[in-house]
Amino acid sequence: MLRGLKLFSKTSGLCPNASKSAVYCHGMLESDVNRVLETSSYTRSYLPFRYLGIPIFSKKISAAECTSILEKMTGKIRLWSTRNLSYMGRATLINSVLISIHSYWAQLMILPKKLLRDVEALCRSFLWKGSSDTHSHGLIAWDHLCLSKTAGGLGFRRILDWNEAAIGKYVWDIAKKKDNLFVKWINSVYIANRSWWDYSCPLDCSWYWKRIVAVKERFKHKVSLGSFLSQQYSIKRGLELMSVPGSKVSWNKFVWDRLITPKHRFIMWLVMWERLNTKDRIIKYNSSLDSICLLCGEADECIEHLFFQCLYSRKCLSAIKNWLNWHTQSINLVRLLKWISHAKASSIYKSMLMTILAATVYHIWRARNDVL
Known part of the structure; x- marks a missing residue:
């Protein structure tokens, strides 16, 4: 071992720092351990230790x-x-x-x-x-x-999916038989010239290897080996293979229009999900609360009422329409979005309408909260 270190030092010009080096022993007689320590002049240390900030363990890592x-x-x-x-x-x-x-x-x-x-x-x-x-x-x-x-x-x-997609690069390296020490060691110790895509790990292998094989199995159920190797692997591609894309919503372009102020976007997004904390939602877990709208005091408060059936919000919308010469009779938020979508106008004009509508929704919600 010491000869190997000396050869490495002569070849690379790099010398090990004795104060930062330690010897880790396992399954050795104490007399052999002492002989190694005396010969090397290094100190003995024990697992776990940190390497580049990561804890190194001989067993499965825990949350602690x-x-x-x-x-x-x-x-x-x-x-x-x-x-x-x-x-x-x-x-x-x-x-x-x-x-x-x-x-x-x-x-x-x-x-x-x-x-x-x-x-x-x-x-x-x-x-x-x-x-x-x-x-x-x-x-x-x-x-x-x-x-x-x-x-x-x-x-x-998606944190769990991202973690597995990141480990997927090792699955790809092994499948590609990449020329590096890790892949050569895996082939020598575990795979031994068997088919990687059909490989099953033995019960007595390390927990780390079992996790890599489990990630391989997840890819195997999604794609063939040929398709998996057809492109250079990246975490983004791994996520695309693992994840099931959600259904497209009709309102995404309006909520995430680039001209809309970010904080206005988020409130609009909550409105489209119908998740604003209006009284009709709060009353489900606080029955002592009355359900009357805080702005007009005439009807039960819900998202549909607040935008724009409420007398206060309807006046705000009417003023906006007059200012913009916006010729539509609708006072329903979803219908207003559809009107903007189908309007025969430039994209800039549509973005302007959406930006003003989002700002109106935000400030009505803020006015409602100020009454509390």
């Missing part, structure tokens, strides 16, 4: 060993919770920062399901409450949030 991921996420949330962030601002931070914190780990191993559920719970709590209280529930189920925007979701990453 991955708490640093949750701690980093919680620290970010505590920092952001001091700021007055809109729903859309939080959604952007979840997509760009929070969900990415575990990505480095997820590309190296299949993470415990409990950890991935905790990651989802933290993201869900931050979106709806702006805090790290994982006991709170959201207005819309997490699975729906992970749908694409064209299917009515927010485009969040």
Whole structure:
């Protein structure tokens, strides 16, 4: 072993740092261990240890060993919770920062399901409450949030699927018989020139290898080996193979129009899902609350009434129509969207109408909340 290190040092010019090096022994006599330590001048250490920030274990990794991921996420949330962030601002931070914190780990191993559920719970709590209280529930189920925007979701990453798609690159490397040490070792120890696509792992193999084989089986049920190898593998392609695309919703282009202010988009999105906390929803778990509209005081409050059957909101809509010379008699939000969709006008004009309508919906909802 020491001769191998010296040869490596002479060849590469890199020398091991004794203060940062350690010897890990398993299944050896204590006398042999002491002889290795005396000869090498290195210290003895024990599993687990960290390599490039990842804990290295001889057994299956548990959620307890991955708490640093949750701690980093919680620290970010505590920092952001001091700021007055809109729903859309939080959604952007979840997509760009929070969900990415575990990505480095997820590309190296299949993470415990409990950890991935905790990651989802933290993201869900931050979106709806702006805090790290994982006991709170959201207005819309997490699975729906992970749908694409064209299917009515927010485009969040499906964490479990992403983890398996990231490990899929090892499945592709083995199937492609890529020229690297890992693939050569796998072929020598486990596969032994058998068909990888038909391979079943033995019961006494390592937990890590069992997970890789399980990911291979998931791909096998979706695509043939030839199709799998026909393109260069990427995590995006792996997700496309694993996921079932949701049905396209008719209103996605209106809600996500590029001219609409982001926080207005989110409220419009909630309206289309019928998930705003109007009184008809709140009264289901708080029967002591009256159901009368806070703006007009004339009818029961629900989304259909608020946009735009309510006297207050109807006056706002009428003023907008007069200002724009918008010649339509409809006062129903869905019908107004259909009118915009079928209007014989330029895309810029349609975007302008949608932007103003979304702003109107947002400010009516804000006016309603100010009355509380």
